[in-house]
Amino acid sequence: MKLNSEIIELPLKEVLAIRQEVMYPGKSIELANVQGDETAIHWGLQINNKTVSVISLFDSEKYGKSLQFRKFATLTIEQGKGYGTMLLNAVVDYAVEKRYQAVWCNARLTALSWYQKFGFQQEGHVWNKNGIDYIILYKHIH
Numbered sequence: 001m002k003l004n005s006e007i008i009e010l011p012l013k014e015v016l017a018i019r020q021e022v023m024y025p026g027k028s029i030e031l032a033n034v035q036g037d038e039t040a041i042h043w044g045l046q047i048n049n050k051t052v053s054v055i056s057l058f059d060s061e062k063y064g065k066s067l068q069f070r071k072f073a074t075l076t077i078e079q080g081k082g083y084g085t086m087l088l089n090a091v092v093d094y095a096v097e098k099r100y101q102a103v104w105c106n107a108r109l110t111a112l113s114w115y116q117k118f119g120f121q122q123e124g125h126v127w128n129k130n131g132i133d134y135i136i137l138y139k140h141i142h
Helices: 012-023 083-097 109-116
Strands: 005-009 041-047 050-060 066-074 102-108 121-129 132-140
Touching (some): 005 083, 012 041, 012 050, 012 066, 041 083, 050 083, 066 083, 109 121
Parallel strands (some): 066 102
Antiparallel strands (some): 005 041, 041 050, 050 066
16 A cells, blocks of 8 residues: 655644644643644644644744754654654754754653664753653754
């Protein structure tokens, strides 16, 4: 079966539903909401017209004109199929096209090696929030 993939802009409501399912199963959808969501760009990777992965993009000044991505989530049943890679590559391409100087995120420490494959570097120290260890990761573009 041929997979038809497409990255599209999604309404926040759809993004929140996937964030909740993946990151906060069984908990309030309010936990999936982050400050600035109303003005962020929300993308979804659709495979055969089904959204399987989401990411939200926020303008930032952390590394000059930079692009922060947050709440990057792929449906559990769809993980390990390269969909996150497709979405992250599209984010980096977008950052290059829009002339951002860097792309960055607060990544779960467990994902550090995955991000390093894309050239992301760590900055600062690990911190813990809600029992999860995080680190800032960034990639300079220009």
